[in-house]
Amino acid sequence: MKETRMGSSVVPSAAERGSARLKFLLVLALIGAALFVGVQYVPVAYNARVFESFMQDTVNTAAATDKNSAWVEQQLRRGFEDYGVPDDAAVSVGVNNTRLEAAVQYSHTLSLVFTEYDYDFDRTVRSSSAVTGKK
Numbered sequence: 001m002k003e004t005r006m007g008s009s010v011v012p013s014a015a016e017r018g019s020a021r022l023k024f025l026l027v028l029a030l031i032g033a034a035l036f037v038g039v040q041y042v043p044v045a046y047n048a049r050v051f052e053s054f055m056q057d058t059v060n061t062a063a064a065t066d067k068n069s070a071w072v073e074q075q076l077r078r079g080f081e082d083y084g085v086p087d088d089a090a091v092s093v094g095v096n097n098t099r100l101e102a103a104v105q106y107s108h109t110l111s112l113v114f115t116e117y118d119y120d121f122d123r124t125v126r127s128s129s130a131v132t133g134k135k
Contacts, residue, residue, distance in 0.1 A: 040110045044108050048121050054083065058079075059101070060128050062075075063100045063128070088106070096126070100131050
């Protein structure tokens, strides 16, 4: 590295000028790409997490109030639009070992300029209390 001293500061040679600008642009591009991916991914992941909580609340409510499986499926399908779940999502509801279970599976494709990412949602929730089977 060839340096010339001017007073107390070091002046870079002509070959080194601009390297900081290039590094800055690369870092800026990486931050921009990370922000873009985050803007695409975070809402889908957040909606999936909130929908899972909705699923759990629905099966717990159904078990506590003696609602049947058809009611649970109907409530879950009503929530699809609110939570960004596609209409063709697979829903199965049933009783397993005296607990009400609901399973939902779907895939959401995220377009990331150069590639696509499939966010797969496959969750099963069980009621916290046993189903009495009165209805």
